[in-house]
Amino acid sequence: MSATPNPQRRSEKSRQAILAASIDLCSDKGYGGVTMEAIAARAGVSKKTIYRWWPSKGAVLLEAVGQKVDAEAPFPDTGDLAADLYTQMTGVVRLLTTPPFGPAYLGILSELHHDEELTRAVHEQFVTPRFAAAVDRLKSAQRQGRLAADADLEMTVELLFGPLYYRYALRKPPHSPERTVELVDHVLRSLDCRP
Numbered sequence: 593m594s595a596t597p598n599p600q601r602r603s604e605k606s607r608q609a610i611l612a613a614s615i616d617l618c619s620d621k622g623y624g625g626v627t628m629e630a631i632a633a634r635a636g637v638s639k640k641t642i643y644r645w646w647p648s649k650g651a652v653l654l655e656a657v658g659q660k661v662d663a664e665a666p667f668p669d670t671g672d673l674a675a676d677l678y679t680q681m682t683g684v685v686r687l688l689t690t691p692p693f694g695p696a697y698l699g700i701l702s703e704l705h706h707d708e709e710l711t712r713a714v715h716e717q718f719v720t721p722r723f724a725a726a727v728d729r730l731k732s733a734q735r736q737g738r739l740a741a742d743a744d745l746e747m748t749v750e751l752l753f754g755p756l757y758y759r760y761a762l763r764k765p766p767h768s769p770e771r772t773v774e775l776v777d778h779v780l781r782s783l784d785c786r787p
Contacts, residue, residue, distance in 0.1 A: 606635070606637050606641060607645070609635040609636060609637065610631060610632075610635045610637060610641075610642055610645075610652060611652065611655060611656040611659065612635070612656075613630075613631045613634035613635035614626060614631050614649065614652045614653050614656050614696075615653070615656045615657075615692045615693065615696055616634065616692070617630050617631060617634060618653060618692055618695060618696040618699060619691055619692030619695070619696075622695065622699070623653070623695065623696065623698070623699020623700070623702065624699070626649050626653070626699075627649065628642055628643065628648075628649055628652075631649065631652060647709055648707065648709070648710060650699075650700050650703050650707060650710040650713075651709075651710060651713055653696045653697075653699065653700055654700055654710070654713055654714060654717060654718060655717070656693075656696065657693050657696050657697045657700070657718070658717055658718050660687060660693050661684075661687055661693075661718075661722070664683060664686075664687060665680060665683030665684050665686075665687055666680075666683075667680050667722075667725040667726060667728075667729050668680065668729075669729055669732055671736070673729075673730075673733040673738050673739075673780070674773075674776050674777065674780060676729060677729075677752060677776045677780075678772060678773060678776050680726070680729075681752065681753065681756060681772055681775075681776070682769060682772055684753070684756060685756055685760075685766045685767070685772070688756070688760045688766070689760075689766050694760075698760070698761075700714065701714075701761065723746075723749055726749040726752070726753065727745045727746060727749055730743075730745040730748055730749070731745060739783055740783060743783050748779060748783065751779045751782070752775070752776065752779050755767070755775060
């Protein structure tokens with residue numbers, strides 16, 4: 593039996609029920625209270641079905657959170673770099689601070705030091721694609737002359753988004769909208785692309 597899920601065997605209705613059940617349970621009981629048995633019972637599927645598609649509750653919740661982020665916090669490219677960064681960053685903050693998705697992601701992050709497979713999945717499915725989207729948006733600005741040709745785009749992404757995740761991971765209040773504007777302006781000024 594292959595360890596890789598066969599997407600053709602997934603029932604989309606069952607998949608969505610499992611994802612919804614995992615988020616609902618996380619909201620009701622917290623990350624620690626979510627079990628594969630409880631997800632199966634709430635979704636009306638067998639535990640075997642869940643394990644065929646996901647190796648752990650963290651993997652189920654990661655897909656549920658990722659699906660929500662993809663739907664609600666895409667990376668825009670309107671031609672206005674500062675506005676696009678602000679839009680994307682405030683979308684991320686909104687999702688991270690709004691139950692049930694914020695607490696679910698925090699639960700996932702709490703497992704990263706104990707679950708190598710989940711750590712790999714978080715990087716492959718969540719962090720790397722979103723990091724690449726941010727770098728791509730900055731490359732677009734670079735091609736338009738909005739960023740210096742020698743700007744370190746990966747460092748820029750870390751400078752922009754690092755403070756958001758720092759505050760989130762330490763459970764500090766998120767930046768206000770005004771403070772987020774200041775953060776974007778500060779980083780862009782440091783790259784000599786703001787007046």
